[in-house]
Amino acid sequence: MATEIFDKLNVIIDEIESAQPANSQDLESFRIKYLGTKNILKPLSGEIRNIPNEKRRDFGLLINKAKQAAEQKFESIKVALSSAQDEEAASKLDLTAPGEPVELGSRHPIALTMNRIIKIFERIGFVVAEEREIEDDWHNFTAMNTPEDHPARDMQDTFYLKDSTTMLLRTHTSPVQARVMTSQKPPIRIIAPGRVYRNETVSARSHCQFHQVEGLYVDKNVSFADMKQTLLYFAREMFGPDVKIRLRPSFFPFTEPSAEMDVYLGTATEKDYRLTKGTGWLEILGCGMVDPKVLENCGIDSDEYTGFAFGMGIERQALRLYDIADIRSFFENDIRFLKQFSSVM
Ligand code: PHE
Secondary structure, three states: OHHHHHHHHHHHHHHHHHOOOOOHHHHHHHHHHHOOOOOOHHHHHHHHHHOOHHHHHHHHHHHHHHHHHHHHHHHHHHHHHHHHHHHHHHHHOOOOOOOOOOOOOOOOHHHHHHHHHHHHHHOOOOEEOOOOOEEEHHHHHHOOOOOOOOHHHOOOOOOEOOOOOOEEEOOOOOHHHHHHHOOOOOOEEEEEEEEEEOOOOOOOOOOOEEEEEEEEEEEOOOOHHHHHHHHHHHHHHHHOOOOEEEEEEEEEOOEEEEEEEEEEOOOOOHHHHHHOOOOOEEEEEEEEEEOHHHHHHOOOOOOOOEEEEEEEEOHHHHHHHHOOOOHHHHHOOOHHHHOOOOOOO
C-alpha cells in the first residue's frame, strides 16, 4: 500500500517535470491541476495516515518535492509565455503605418458668428463681459427701467424659475449692462455675448432660446453720432465695406432716444430676398442712448456721464453668414449639420 502511493507520487512528479504548457490556457489548466485549491496532491497528502512511521518523513519530502516542482514549472512557463507575447506584439507593430487620425470637432455656427462679432468690437477697444443666464427681476427689468406692468414681465413672455416671481431666465443681455455699471466706474466699454430666453412659439424664424451680443459705452460726452459711427463700422466689417445701414426710430424702456438698425443686403440672391422678406433690409439690432434713469439706477451720475447701448441678435446674422434656412437647426445638435462648419476661429 505504502509503495503504491510512493509510486503514484513519483509518476506525478515526472508528469510535472515533463509538462510543457504551450499557451496561457494550458498553463491555467496546469495550475488548477497541481496548484489549485482542489489540486491532485491534496488527497495524496491525506494518505500520510496510512504510511508506516519510519517512511512518513520520506513521504513528506516527496509531497513537498512535487509541490515545488509544480510551482517552479508554473513560474518559468509564465515568464516564457509573457515574453513570447511581447515579442509577438512587437513583431506586429508596423512603424511605417500612418497614425490613427484624431477626430477634431467643429465650432458651432452660432459660436463662430459670435466670435466674429466679438473680434470686430475688440479691435476698437470693447472688452467682453460675461454674466449669468439666470437673472433676478431687478437686473433684467427694474434696473433697465422696465415698468411693473410691462408686458415683457408677463409669465407669457418670460420664463420664471419654478415657484419664483423674481428669478428668471434672462430675456435679453441688457441685465449685463446693470451688472457692469453697478460694479465698475466709467469709462465703460463692454460687449456681452450670451444666450437669452423668451417664451415664444418655435418656428423656422424664431425660437425660445437665442443669442445676443450686448454693447455698452459710458463716458463723458458720448453722443448719438458716436453710436452711429460705431455701428456703421461694425456693419461694414461684418457685411462688407459697401453695406448700407439705416436707423429707424423705436422704443426701449432703457434707451432714449431709441432706434433699430437695419443693414441693406439687397434682393439679388434668393436667400437675401427670403431673409429680408423682399425688402432687402435685415433688422439686426436695437440701440439708443442709455436712459439717464438707468445710469442713476446703477449709481452713475447722469449729469456727468452719457452712454450708448445696443443689443443684436446672433441667429439671423448666422443664417445669413452660413446660408442656413431654419433657425431650429442651430439647436438640434445634428452632427451632420454641425460638421459642415469650420473648426477654426
Ligand atoms: N435688449 C433689447 C432687446 O432685447 C435690445 C437693446 C439693447 C436695445 C440695448 C437698446 C439697447 O430687444
